[in-house]
Amino acid sequence: HEADVVIHDRLVPAAILELARREALILDVGKTPYGASWKQADIDALIVAQARSGATVARLKGGDPAIFGRLDEEIEALEAAGIGYAVVPGVTTSSAAAAAIGQSLTRRGRNSSFRVLTGHDVDGFADQDWRALAKPGATAAIYMGVKASRFLSGRLLMHGAAADTPVTAIENVSRPGQRVFATTLVDLPRALGEARTDGPVMILYGLEPRAATAALSQVKEAL
DSSP states (O other), X not given: XXXXXXXXXTTSOHHHHTTSOTTSEEEEOOBOXXXXXXXXXXHHHHHHHHXXXXXXXXXXXXXXXXXXXXXXXXXXXXXXXXXXXXXXXXXXXXXXXXXHTTOOSOBTTTBSOOEEEESSSXXXXXXXXXXXXXXXXXXXXXXXXXXXXXXXXXXXHHTTOOTTOEEEEEESTXXXXXXXXXXXXXXXXXXXXXXXXXXXXXXXXXXXXXXHHHHHHHHXXXX
């Protein structure tokens, strides 16, 4: 509400933007996969230019800007220009996604740690300890992983992961258009293809919705 200029990405909902005061300049610098997108260098320059004009600038991102949010580039641009800033952390998508399916990212007796990966850079994505991730009980949150889903599935299966390892994909996490797709590791690429998602997707490897877990337990007890 105190900002003169609000610079936001495409994941910031309208309800949040409505909190800005009426006189504020609202600028959309969203990046659309396979579509028109702002270059990061241009976003950095815009933030600096608006701040240099004397405006109080709010830079809004969906989720936590410190997790695959290009925070470092924007801070470095501000520091180079001698402009002060403060970072307000958000709720990262992996935590919101786990909450959406009623699961915990870590659980005593199952896993004491989990991995946070991005499938956006497939070359970097390949440099993982796949054998450790393929072990029973391992969990991972994979950001921007739709394009890399076939690679992810194949690499984990090759390193010994069970084909029926649960995987949940959540589109538009915590937003009104949220959709949840429960599948397995071997079926992940097919499930995502059939889902025809057009919003951002978080993939939770090793986790399934709590309702599905409860249903499976009831079936086993009946047998």
